[in-house]
Amino acid sequence: MNGDFPIGWTYKKLNELGFVGRGKSRHRPRNEPSLYGGLYPFIQTGDIKTANLYISEYSQTYNEKGLAQSKLWNPGTLCITIAANIAETAILKINACFPDSIVGFVADPKTADVRFIKYYIDITKLQMQNVSKGTTQDNLSLDKLLSFNFVVPQLPLQHKIASILSAYDDLIENNNRRIKILEEMAQEIYREWFVNFRFPGHEKVKMVKSGLGMIPEGWEVKTLVDICTIVMGQSPKSEFYNEDGNGLPFHQGVTDFGDRFPTTRIYSTVQNRIAEAGDILFSVRAPVARINIANKKMVIGRGLCAIRSRTANQFFVFQQLKDKFQETDTMGGGTIFKSVTKEDVHSIKMIEPSNKVLTQFEEIIKPVFSKLEILYNKNDNLRKTHDLLIPKLISGEIDLEGLDIKIDIIGGNHE
Numbered sequence: 001m002n003g004d005f006p007i008g009w010t011y012k013k014l015n016e017l018g019f020v021g022r023g024k025s026r027h028r029p030r031n032e033p034s035l036y037g038g039l040y041p042f043i044q045t046g047d048i049k050t051a052n053l054y055i056s057e058y059s060q061t062y063n064e065k066g067l068a069q070s071k072l073w074n075p076g077t078l079c080i081t082i083a084a085n086i087a088e089t090a091i092l093k094i095n096a097c098f099p100d101s102i103v104g105f106v107a108d109p110k111t112a113d114v115r116f117i118k119y120y121i122d123i124t125k126l127q128m129q130n131v132s133k134g135t136t137q138d139n140l141s142l143d144k145l146l147s148f149n150f151v152v153p154q155l156p157l158q159h160k161i162a163s164i165l166s167a168y169d170d171l172i173e174n175n176n177r178r179i180k181i182l183e184e185m186a187q188e189i190y191r192e193w194f195v196n197f198r199f200p201g202h203e204k205v206k207m208v209k210s211g212l213g214m215i216p217e218g219w220e221v222k223t224l225v226d227i228c229t230i231v232m233g234q235s236p237k238s239e240f241y242n243e244d245g246n247g248l249p250f251h252q253g254v255t256d257f258g259d260r261f262p263t264t265r266i267y268s269t270v271q272n273r274i275a276e277a278g279d280i281l282f283s284v285r286a287p288v289a290r291i292n293i294a295n296k297k298m299v300i301g302r303g304l305c306a307i308r309s310r311t312a313n314q315f316f317v318f319q320q321l322k323d324k325f326q327e328t329d330t331m332g333g334g335t336i337f338k339s340v341t342k343e344d345v346h347s348i349k350m351i352e353p354s355n356k357v358l359t360q361f362e363e364i365i366k367p368v369f370s371k372l373e374i375l376y377n378k379n380d381n382l383r384k385t386h387d388l389l390i391p392k393l394i395s396g397e398i399d400l401e402g403l404d405i406k407i408d409i410i411g412g413n414h415e
Helices: 045-050 064-068 114-123 125-130 142-146 155-194 314-324 342-346 355-394
Strands: 010-012 018-022 036-042 060-062 078-081 089-092 102-107 150-152 220-223 228-232 248-251 280-283 291-293 298-300 304-309 349-352 407-409 412-414
Touching: 018 142, 036 064, 045 078, 045 089, 060 064, 078 114, 089 114, 102 114, 114 125, 114 150, 114 155, 114 355, 155 314, 155 355, 228 342, 280 314, 291 314, 298 304, 304 314, 314 349, 314 355
Parallel strands: 248 298
Antiparallel strands: 010 150, 018 102, 036 060, 078 089, 078 102, 220 349, 228 304, 280 291, 280 304, 407 412
């Protein structure tokens, strides 16, 4: 060993491992509409935070005018956030622009594997965030980023480490693609049947007036409390919280909400208001109307309520609420709320179709929900293993020298 790392590993600054430069968005104001709406992807800090290993999705684009005051970065560039979300990272899969709140790192192919550098930053993120704290707004700055020492092995070993870790990321990404397809399929079926009213046999059903517009004859408009059991959360005193796994999982609000299921950090030994596994978790404090599914029995705090169909049509209720509240913080005509009352939740208007149509829908959607739960669980397990391996591999604690590992390098495969 040499110090605290293996022989052959050396200290390097980021700019000794490749090119480092800030993104560009010279125009002021930055939100000038004439810059946007073109062909050039514009990546922002929030896009990087939600990405996995690679980033190819974005919410805005620059046009020619926007590009002229910015810079187009190539695929393989590591994006590092230095403002807002500090030290979040993702590797570009596409040509894209980004602002000066993001640093671009282009690895020297003779010195560094860009994935190794990404993983190295992931395990030093907390240190980078700590040196970024300021009196007004946290900011990492390029100078601070370049002051960090990166302890790196020779390039072949970087490739090995990066290949092992990226294999987990690739599996997660494949599962994410399957999840997205399944969720889109479930929502499309719901909208086709219950928004466009093209359900099996719809041609023979007359449309009639209702409190939610025209609906098929025999269907009804009811309030949420008419068709569901609703448990409003209540927070135990903080002295009953713990992070040691004592009691039941506790969720105060949306802090630990995921795309579909929450993750658990805090437990409660006092069990006041309970959500059962499969219950819909609905946020009643900002952001209002965000939805998850309880994947286990849990205690819910005052920021949530738990919703359960009285007639075992839980999948239908979930899809209808998801369709109603595609935008968070809104209820009833798009009005923005910081919180909603028990009465507000109880009085949400819901369509209740005929039993025959409901049964058909549940039979079709049930296997989709089952596959989604399996995929989310797989990803959860993959992330846990991945997160355990990162510090051990990046620090050299696990010796890979004698192991025959297939090496994947961006731009080609090498044995």
